Amino acid sequence: MNTPSNSQPQPGLPFRVGQGYDVHALVTGRPLIIGGVTIAHTHGLQGHSDADVLLHAVTDALLGAAGLGDIGRHFPDSDPAYAGADSRVLLRQAYAKVREAGWVVGNIDATVHAQAPKIGPHAPAMAANIAADLGIGAAAVNIKAKTNEGLGYLGRREGIAATVVALLMRGA
Numbered sequence: 001m002n003t004p005s006n007s008q009p010q011p012g013l014p015f016r017v018g019q020g021y022d023v024h025a026l027v028t029g030r031p032l033i034i035g036g037v038t039i040a041h042t043h044g045l046q047g048h049s050d051a052d053v054l055l056h057a058v059t060d061a062l063l064g065a066a067g068l069g070d071i072g073r074h075f076p077d078s079d080p081a082y083a084g085a086d087s088r089v090l091l092r093q094a095y096a097k098v099r100e101a102g103w104v105v106g107n108i109d110a111t112v113h114a115q116a117p118k119i120g121p122h123a124p125a126m127a128a129n130i131a132a133d134l135g136i137g138a139a140a141v142n143i144k145a146k147t148n149e150g151l152g153y154l155g156r157r158e159g160i161a162a163t164v165v166a167l168l169m170r171g172a
Ligand SMILES: Nc1ccn([C@@H]2O[C@H](COP(=O)(O)O)[C@@H](O)[C@H]2O)c(=O)n1
Pocket: 113, 114, 115, 116, 117, 118, 119, 120, 121, 144, 145, 146, 147, 148, 149
């Protein structure tokens, strides 16, 4: 009997869910890029790539739902090719692999955990970027934001985190 690989659609299972999480440190001298939007701020996120914490969590949610591992497996942070990489390009490449495995995204729900700056005013632009990269309507992408109520490293503005849930459906 053939055993389907973990990334193949399972018979009788039309949906799969995935979750993604990422966190990056806030430092001076870097731009703050979240969801493909550059936000004017005193600090930016540190990382090998452009450190787009939201797009990394979206990418991991999609890869996870498809059973394709995680972002570091596909785009290692030890590879100079990804130094300063545009995370929108990585998201598009990851989603192409998800599509090749037989899945299309249904919807994305995300939370950005940032004591500052305010994310709400930028959320529509972030959703539009993600939707464009995935080839879906912006209504299928929901971006929320929370402070950390001043608690812990997020509350002390030492970093910004993102958590994401993605639903995949069998591809057409
Ligand atoms: N970086 C952030 C954090 C929060 N918001 C918005 O404020 C609301 C209240 O946040 P609490 O953490 O105090 O519950 C939240 O629901 C967001 O609408 C934001 O825009 N940016």
